[in-house]
Amino acid sequence: MNASLLTNLLLPLALGVIMLGLGLGLTIDDFKRVARYPRAVLIGLVLQIGVLPWAAFALALLFKLPPELAVGLMLLAASPGGATANIYSHLARGDVALNITLTAVNSVLCLLTLPIILNLALEYFLGAGQYVPPPVQKIVEVAVIILLPVAIGMLVRSRAPAFAERMEKPIRLLSVLVLALLIVAAVAGEWQTLLSFFAAVGVACLLFNLVSMGSGYLAPLALKLPRRQATAIAMEIGIHNGTLAIYIALNVLGNATMSIPAALYSLMMFLTAGVFAFWLNRRRD
Template structure:
C-alpha cells in the first residue's frame, strides 16, 4: 500500500476530526472508571502482547508461508491498535475510553515489544537477526491523531455540554461516511497487490483477523467483563495499525513483500469489523442493567 495524498493528509485529517467527535462524548469520569477497574486493561494488554503473536506464528507455520510473508504477519501481530479501532468501537457502542486507554498503552509498549518480536521472527524465518529500532516517530504520529483531538473534544464537552450532545449523531454519521470512503480507496489502491498476493497469504490474514477479534470479544466475556468492554477489546486487538507495519516493512526493513500481510489485513479488517460493529450495535443491552464495570 503506497503512500499518497489520501494516506498522508486527507485520512489523518478525517481521523482527527472523528476523534474530536469521539472526545465530545467522553468525560474524565470515563477514564477514571477504567483506572478504578483495571481488569479490562490488563486482559486487553495480555491478549495483544501475549496471545496474538503466538496466533500469528501458528498460522504462519500452518500455512507454510514464505519467510518474508511470515515475518510480515508477525510484524502485523506486534503492531498496536489505532484510531480506526476507536471509531469502530464507537459505532458498535463499545467502551471508547477503554479503547483510547489501550491504544495509548499499547503504543508505548510496542516501542519495546515490537522490535523484540520482529527480531525473533527475522531470526527464526530468515536465519538472520536485524536490529529494528523502536518506531518512535510513527507512535508520536498516532498519539497526535488520537490524544490531541480527543482532549480538545472533551474540553468542548466540559464547557459546552449541550453542543456536544447535539453533535453525537452527526459525528457517528461522519464516521460511517469516512470508513466507507476509506474502504473504497483501499480497495482501489491495493487491487493489483490483492490479486497478486491474496492466494499466498489472504486466508492466513483473514483467519488471523477472525481469531484476533473473536478472542478479543470472547475472552473478556469469559471473565465476566461488561459487553461494552468486550466490544472495545475486540476492536482494539482485531484492528491493527497496518500503516505502522507497512511503514516498518518498507522504510526500516526495506522489503516490500513483508508489507503485503499488513496491506491485505488492513483491507479485510474493514469488512469484518463493519460486520461485527453492525451485529454488536443491533444487540440490545450491550451493558446489562446492574452490571458493574471491571
C-alpha cells in the same frame, strides 16, 4: 503496498477529525472508571502482547507462508491497536475510554515489544537477524492523531455539553461515510497488487483477524467483564495499526512484500469490524 497521499496525509487527517467527534462523547469520569477497574486494561494487554503474536506465528507455519510474508504477518501482530479501533468501538457502543487507554498504553509498550517480536521473526523465517529500532517517531504521530483531537473534543463537551450532544449522532454517521470512502480509495489504488498476493496470504490474514476479534470478545466475557468492555477489547486487538506496520516494512525494513499482510488485513478488518459492530447493535436493539 506503497506509501501514498492516502496513507500519509488523508487517512491521518480523516482519523483526526473523527477522533475529535469521539472526544465530544467522553468525559473525565469515563477515564476515572477505567482506572478504577484495571482488570480490563490488563486483559486487553495480555491478549494483545501475549496471545496474538503466537496466533500469527501458528498461522504462518500452518499455511507455510513465504518467509517475507510470514515476517509481515508477525509485524502486523506486534503492532498495537489503531485509531480506527476507537471509531468502531464507538459505532458498536463499546467503552471508548477503555479503547483510548489501551491504545495509549500499548503504543508505549510496543516501543519495547515490537522490535523484539520482529527481530525474532526475522531470525526464524529469514535466518539472519536485522536490528529494528523502536518506531518512536511513528508512535508519537499516532499519539497525536488519537489524543490531541480527543482532548479538544472533551474540552468542547465540558464547555458546551448541549452542542456536543447534538453533534454526537451526525459525527457517528460521518465516521461511517469517511471510513467507507477510505476503504474504496485504498482498494482502488492497490487492487492489482493486493489481488496478486491474496492467494498466498489472504486466508491467513482473514483467519488472524477473526481469531483476534473473536478472542478479544469471548475471553473478556468468560472472565466476567461487562459487554461494553468486551466490545472495546475486541475492537482494540482485532483492529491493528496497519499504517504503522506498513511504515516499518517500507521505511525501516525497506521491503514492500512485508507490507502486504498489513495492507490486506487493513482492508479485511474494516469490513469484519463493521459487520461485528452491526451485529452487536442489532442484538442490543
